[in-house]
Amino acid sequence: SNPRSPVINRCRMATTAVLMAVSTAMAADYQLHLLDPAVYSDARCLDGTQGGYYFRPGVETTKFKIHICGGGWCASQKDCGRRAKTNLGSSSFWPPVANTNQSGYPGQWDLGLYGLLGNDTANTFNDWNAVFIMYCDGSSLTSYREAPLGGLHYRGRPILDGVVNELLHTHGMESATDVILSGTSAGGMATYTHAELFRALLPSQSQMVAVPDAGFWYDAIDLQGQRRMREAVIAGIALWNTSTVGPSNEACMRANAAAGEPWKCYMAQYLMPFITPPVMVVNSLYDPAQYSLVLGLSPSNLTQATPKELGEAETYRASFQSAILNSLASKDGAYLTACNQHEETCRQPDWEGITVGGKTMMDAVTSWYNGDPGAHTHIDCGPWSPHPLSCNPTCKSLPTHGAC
Numbered sequence: 001s002n003p004r005s006p007v008i009n010r011c012r013m014a015t016t017a018v019l020m021a022v023s024t025a026m027a028a029d030y031q032l033h034l035l036d037p038a039v040y041s042d043a044r045c046l047d048g049t050q051g052g053y054y055f056r057p058g059v060e061t062t063k064f065k066i067h068i069c070g071g072g073w074c075a076s077q078k079d080c081g082r083r084a085k086t087n088l089g090s091s092s093f094w095p096p097v098a099n100t101n102q103s104g105y106p107g108q109w110d111l112g113l114y115g116l117l118g119n120d121t122a123n124t125f126n127d128w129n130a131v132f133i134m135y136c137d138g139s140s141l142t143s144y145r146e147a148p149l150g151g152l153h154y155r156g157r158p159i160l161d162g163v164v165n166e167l168l169h170t171h172g173m174e175s176a177t178d179v180i181l182s183g184t185s186a187g188g189m190a191t192y193t194h195a196e197l198f199r200a201l202l203p204s205q206s207q208m209v210a211v212p213d214a215g216f217w218y219d220a221i222d223l224q225g226q227r228r229m230r231e232a233v234i235a236g237i238a239l240w241n242t243s244t245v246g247p248s249n250e251a252c253m254r255a256n257a258a259a260g261e262p263w264k265c266y267m268a269q270y271l272m273p274f275i276t277p278p279v280m281v282v283n284s285l286y287d288p289a290q291y292s293l294v295l296g297l298s299p300s301n302l303t304q305a306t307p308k309e310l311g312e313a314e315t316y317r318a319s320f321q322s323a324i325l326n327s328l329a330s331k332d333g334a335y336l337t338a339c340n341q342h343e344e345t346c347r348q349p350d351w352e353g354i355t356v357g358g359k360t361m362m363d364a365v366t367s368w369y370n371g372d373p374g375a376h377t378h379i380d381c382g383p384w385s386p387h388p389l390s391c392n393p394t395c396k397s398l399p400t401h402g403a404c
Contacts, residue, residue: 030054030098030113030132034091035162042158045136046080046089048148051159052134054098054111055171056119059127063178064167066131066198067117069404070185070214070343074138075236077150083138084152091136098132112404115344115351116182116211116362122352124366125180129171133163133187140190140266142247143240154240160194160248164201179208180369181277184343184404185289188215192268192275197248199277209369210275213282213345214289216268218320222296223312229294233263249274272327280368280376281324281334282345282361285317286384289342302340303386314383321379333368333376335361338384339395346404347396355394356380 034052035043043051071088074080080089087093098111111132119126137143137156145154167173181198183191191212199208222228237243243262247253252265252274264270272279288300295316299305302313324334337344337354344350344361351362356378359367368376381391389395 030056030111030130032094032096032098033166035159035166040158040162042144042155043162044153044155044159045091046074046084046138046152046154047092047136048153049091049136051136051155051162052091052094053163053166054113054132054134056130057171058129060178061129061172062176063125063128064131064171064173064176065116065125065128065180065182066133066167067346067404068133068141068181068183068187068190068194069111069135070183070187071135072138072186073140073232073236075232075239077152077239080138080152080154080239081150087136089136089138091134094134112346114348114404115346116180116365117346117404118348118351120348122362123348124362128178128180131163131167131171133160135187139236139240139242140186140193142190142193142242142266145241149239156240157242157248160197164197168201174203176202176206176208179206180211181208182211182213182345183215184213184346185215187404188212188343189217189266189268191215192271192279193247193249193266195275195277195279196250207369208277210277210279211282211345211365212268212279214284214287214343216281216283216320216324217266218290218294218323219267219269220294220316220319220323222294224296226296228296230263230267232293233266237263237266247271269323269327272329272332278331278333278368279328280332280365281328281336282365283324283334284337284339284341284344285321285380285382286313286338286340286390287342288340290320291316302384303389310384317382317384325377325379328377333364333378335364335378336380337361337395338380338382338390338392340384340390341395343404349396353394353396354392356392 083089141156141160143154143156195210247265291297291300
């Protein structure tokens, strides 16, 4: 396929469904679908294995919740080489069946199919078709190099195109009435980056929204006076070969091409004006990943911070909050917590338990999705306090959140 115009194949549709033949499989199971190499030869993980996704059919057959897995980036050959030997770089590690009621898989790897992705009856979106797009390219599904580099395959964008094609024509998304695109961390960034692609390929009358979680990577000046997140994106673009093809928001790419700044189309604060579907920004204002990867604050766990470091955290929170709010259009919303944790939509106690202004995350997203009257920007308390975990007592102390 032409990397400058990735083909969504509407004629040849096939997947290799890797299914566990277990008669006791529950309705909660997500089945793994690896993209057929005979059809999607470019759709390869870093190690050369095929990319893929998990799918769980729902009762509401025309409604889809699609989640893009997170897991950071690799912006150097060395980092990508290490990643290629893990579940974030090779589909050989992925279990054939993932169950929402299962706590772990071989190697104690938990996909984290809870919260928005879960099928518990309290979840507003529990009976929708559910899709979990696996992450094995290290570039938030944007990379495209025609030939391997040092034995590594940079084919994130062909994986995305293959998955979307399968959803449209194998799983019925071409007739969808409702679609929620979500993602966490690097998958949250991918949600911002690729929302326009989903909107363009879905029926025009369908309702489609984006709910990126912990993906608003802020282009801030760190404590050493550097813009480390911007620098990481620029390094990634060079390695992934994505300066013209990766991000699927063509309007953003055109607007920033003349200035030679394609990196802006990877960062939500610059990308948001070019996203036409409504976006509900979900993010902690005290996200430890922001403190470590963007600000350079150590420790990122605020319970271990000194008074000086807490002051730096509060200064960052104020700037970060302003950047998010300034990016919102009238169609958009935000749910910004004061919990010192990274990713919140894929854990049931967070999705249904954290409250901001008297509303849970689930209730806030549902109200916004339904177009209910009233404000849809929910900003949590401050300053942060360690009593016990935040100024917000509904923040949870959860040791793991899976690989969502």
